[in-house]
Amino acid sequence: MIEKELIVPLPVWATDPSSLLITEEEYEALPxxxxxxxxxxxGRVVFCESPTPEHQRASRDLTMALLAVRPPEPRLDVLQDTDMRYRHRNPHVARSGKRFTFRRPDISVLRCLDRGARLWSDDVITAVEITSSDDEVDFNDKRAEYAAQGIPVYLIVVMDGDRIGSVEEHRLDWSGRNYQLAAVPPRRPGHRAA
Incomplete structure (x- = not known):
């Protein structure tokens, strides 16, 4: 009996890495x-995991808490999972021009937008990411990106099962290019995302 070699076709991105590049116009045309x-x-596509129910509950509870404590002035809004386009170009990208970049913070505290306006990084005063691990993306990549965009405050909420384990508060330093850890509030025993 002759064994046939099983040939598994390679995914497109393995033979053509440019297949994972996308323009703003191509993104807008996606379902x-x-x-x-x-x-x-x-310009590179980054796939995101679906959030867990615990993550979604924490996001909902934090959004409601932030909405409840907004001052009357200046007018602020709090949004969940909204595309935030980057206003400033990454200086480390080839000088050929700015490539399309957006992230979707779990929660954004921002200056109120006009109806129909897109959310830009310079509208956001606080970006919040919720993670259940020491995810390099939240702790390193997004922290550096959000600082480069000039977002004044970045909060990393670390889940411990169905509870909020800790919250790291990062504030832009005097240079406006890096975050400094401002606070990690003590853990409150028994605080659970409802």
């Missing part, structure tokens, strides 16, 4: 269900 599953960094 909503695809848009919800990706972010774009310097």
């Amino acid at each position: 909503d269900e695809v848009c919800k599953s990706i972010e774009v960094v310097d």
Whole structure:
């Protein structure tokens, strides 16, 4: 009996890495269900995991808490999972020009937008990411990106099962290019995402 070699076709991206590059126009043409599953960094598609129910509950509870404590002035809004386009170009990308980049913070505290306006990084005063691990993307990549965009405050909420384990508060330093760890509040025993 002659054994046939099983040939598994390679995915397109393995033979053509440019297949994972996308323009803003191409992104806008994608179906909503695809848009919800990706972010774009310097024109490259980044696939995002679906959030867990615990993550979604924490996001909902934090959003409601932030909405409840907004001052009357200046007018602020709090949004969940909204595309935030980057206003400033990454200086490390080839000088050929700015590539399309957006992230979708779990929660954004921002200056109120006009109806129909897109959310840009310079509208955001606080970006919040919720993670259940020491995810390099939240702790390193997004922290550096959000600082480069000039977002004044970045909060990393670390889940411990169905509870909020800790919250790291990062504030832009005097240079406006890096975050400094401002606070890690003590853990409150028994605080659970409802």
